[in-house]
Amino acid sequence: MINIVITSISEYISNPVGQVSCDKRIHMKKGYKQQKMIETTQHPTTVTTQETVYQDHLRRIYRTVAEFKGFTKQYLVSDTGERAAVLVTYGSYILLVRQYRLLINDISLEIPGGKVDDGETPEKTAIRECHEETGVECRNLIHLLNYYPGLDVTYNPTYIFYSNETVPTSITRTERSVWLPLEVCLDLVFSGKIQDAMTIIALLTYFIRVHGERKPNEESTSEINPVCARAGIHAELKSI
Numbered sequence: 515m516i517n518i519v520i521t522s523i524s525e526y527i528s529n530p531v532g533q534v535s536c537d538k539r540i541h542m543k544k545g546y547k548q549q550k551m552i553e554t555t556q557h558p559t560t561v562t563t564q565e566t567v568y569q570d571h572l573r574r575i576y577r578t579v580a581e582f583k584g585f586t587k588q589y590l591v592s593d594t595g596e597r598a599a600v601l602v603t604y605g606s607y608i609l610l611v612r613q614y615r616l617l618i619n620d621i622s623l624e625i626p627g628g629k630v631d632d633g634e635t636p637e638k639t640a641i642r643e644c645h646e647e648t649g650v651e652c653r654n655l656i657h658l659l660n661y662y663p664g665l666d667v668t669y670n671p672t673y674i675f676y677s678n679e680t681v682p683t684s685i686t687r688t689e690r691s692v693w694l695p696l697e698v699c700l701d702l703v704f705s706g707k708i709q710d711a712m713t714i715i716a717l718l719t720y721f722i723r724v725h726g727e728r729k730p731n732e733e734s735t736s737e738i739n740p741v742c743a744r745a746g747i748h749a750e751l752k753s754i
Contacts (some may be wrong), residue, residue: 556582572629593669598636599627600644601676601716602652607693608717609680611647615710623692623702624710625717627674636673648691652677659719663711674716676724696725 558580568575573594580587602609602625615622626644630636637655644652655675663670694702699717702708708717 552585552587554582554585558582558587589667591667591669594629595669596630596636596671596673597627597712598630598639598643598673598675599625599712599716600640600652600655601625601658601674601720602644602648602650602680603676603678603696603720604680604693606695606697608696608699609644609648609650610692610694610699610713612690612692618709622710623694623699623708624713625674627712630673637675640673640675649688650691651681653679653681658716658723661715672712674712674719676716676720696721 560581562579562581564577564579566574566576567590573592575590575592578589578591580589609626610623611626612621613624614620626647627640628643628647630639634642640655641652644650655677658674658676660671660673662668663672696717699708700721703714703717708714
């Protein structure tokens, strides 16, 4: 059961700077326990990182305390560093990587990408990860978008690019990678078969910003690879 108490609109209009009277207080009840979380438009007066709670080669979890006027919030931030990925196209086909993911206990279809190493630019990371994961070398990356997966307790700035220049310049399937038409990728997104957030964001952004600007005669699935063309897509999907 969730009870939400929001101050009145008139009170908000009279006090738009985000003081305590404008806060939204959410009371979450689980059994006999009640926990109060405060959402606010205030900026904290101080933000202090107190200690590292856990650290390994993949992430660092640290405690941060933010002091607001009238209340204090504590955050446990998971810092996995920056990551970069690339949506690689060949005609109307998209390059996807097959990887086992624990939380879905299944194989996930994702665009190539990974952690930005020290001394690397996001572009170099995307190129390196693509080659390591698929054997495909992509060139002349074009920026698609940047985003944060979370804004409070997850630090993982993400940079996504796309490229339509690859070596080798042909569609070949490997044990870990597969080429699928964009329309099939979108169907897999909306049917829940593609569940990786970064891949979903990349596919939808590419479809809206890039693919939608192409002329109809600029793409043809049958001219790229007859074996992987529309007639063979169902067989291809069964083996994913």
